[in-house]
Amino acid sequence: MIPVQPTQVRWLNDEEQRAWRAFIDGSQRLMAVLNRDLADATGLTLADYRILVLLSEAPRNALRMSELAEGILASRSKLTHQVRRLEGQGLVVRESCEDDGRGVIARITPRGLDTLRESAPGHVESVRANFIDLLDQKQLNALSDVFEKIDSFLHEQSS
Template sequence: MRAWRGFIEGSQRLMEVLNRELQAGHGLSLADYRILVMLSESPDGSVRMSELADGVLSSRSRLTHQVRRMESEGLVVRSTCVDDGRGVLAVITDQGREKLAEAAPTHVRGVRNYLIDLLEPAELTGVAEVFGKVDAALGKRDDA
């Protein structure tokens, strides 16, 4: 029970603080930041909306609303997938890349201050192993 409550409370507080810092400093939510990161890591800066939803662990309808809002802010654009004409791509804009570059140091500093620097190397390894197992188990369950 101690481990479970520690995880729930600690992870929720961590996400709230990281979100608050991005909002205050850059007008981005943590969810916006995750989308911009995923798009920026794609070779051409675009990802199919369905893959983006899976990648950021969001429902497709929630992601559609979020991307629509980000599009109105000039951070992303949507376009038709040239491969099949049915899929929709989210594409990071130059303004989105600039916003991500401005926000990244804030996010990295927060992750370091509130997580990485608090743990010993063996603890970080343990966290990575534990959540690797959780993610693998749940990923298998989702695929079933």
Template sequence: MRAWRGYMDGNQRLMEILNRELQDAHDLSLADYRILVMLSESPDGALRMSDLADGVLSSRSRLTHQIRRMEAQDVVVRDTCPEDGRGVLARITAEGRRRLAAAAPLHVRGVRKNLVDLLSEHELEVLADVFEKVDKAIGER
């Protein structure tokens, strides 16, 4: 019970502070930031909406609403998929790349201050092992 409650409380506080920092300084939510990172890391700055939803662990309908809000901020655009006229791509814009680059240092500092720097190297290894195991087990179901 201690492990579960510690995880729940710590995770919620961590996500809240990381989200608030991004929102206050860069008008980006943590969800926006995660999407921009995934798009920026793709070879051509674009991903199929279905692949993006899987990558950010979101439902397709929730992602569609998120992308619509992000389009209004000019950080992403939607395109048709060249290989499949029915598919839809989300593509990061130049403005999206600019805002991601501006927000990244703050986010990295926040992750370091509120997680990485609080743990020993061994604790970080254990944390990674535990959540890779959880993610794999749930992902296989």
């Protein structure tokens, strides 16, 4: 959590400022390139692709909408809009939850699985060309360690 009113601002020094700005600029530029490459090749956005991946990896290719929202780090209303769009393309269906009848489950369709299989090779190549292949193994390990630490901290803070 961010303190409401810090008593004294802890300004970033030059090295911290460099790291912060490099992260902001690099991550935004990377996500824009990956999103453009995916959309140009398949018509899917990164958000669409992430939903299809999570559903394809889930038991019976389905997740509760609440679990899916948590998995893609989106609000339920934003997810509902995205799933509705994917449903219109025949890639996902929504069903009532068998357990309680109140919940809604999203399930990837056979067409959605085919679309994911067709789009994955090009997307992975874009990830390699614009991210993985630019770094050595030591840098990849450090990056994984850093963002696993950040993700864990922020997840604990939101729980």
